[in-house]
Amino acid sequence: MNPFEMVAIIVVAVMIASVLRAKYSHRRRLRDIDPVEQAETLRLKDEVKQLKERLHVLERIATDKENSLAREIEELRDR
Incomplete structure (x- = not known):
């Protein structure tokens, strides 16, 4: 060899x-992994999920045309 x-x-x-x-x-x-750490991890994952949903909504609002945003606001007021 x-x-x-x-x-x-x-x-x-x-x-x-x-x-x-x-x-x-x-x-x-x-x-x-400690059960307390697991609970904290699950809480943080849920918080990240909620923040991503909010970010998605804000991105949609920012990219929509002003007319459609105004129309949606008026539709919400009419309810």
Whole structure:
């Protein structure tokens, strides 16, 4: 076995080991998450979802023509 083959085998072995270590350490971290942190994460995800919805509405308002915006406001007043 020449030195270049040996280096290639070592590189491949290190790459496989790093992938396996990353995979299994990620699973361990998911199990170790505190319930309080999980609740906070869910709350923050919900807040981000609400903010994205609001942003979508604001983008729609900003890109609509002024006439359609005025018409929608008048329709809301008529209800």
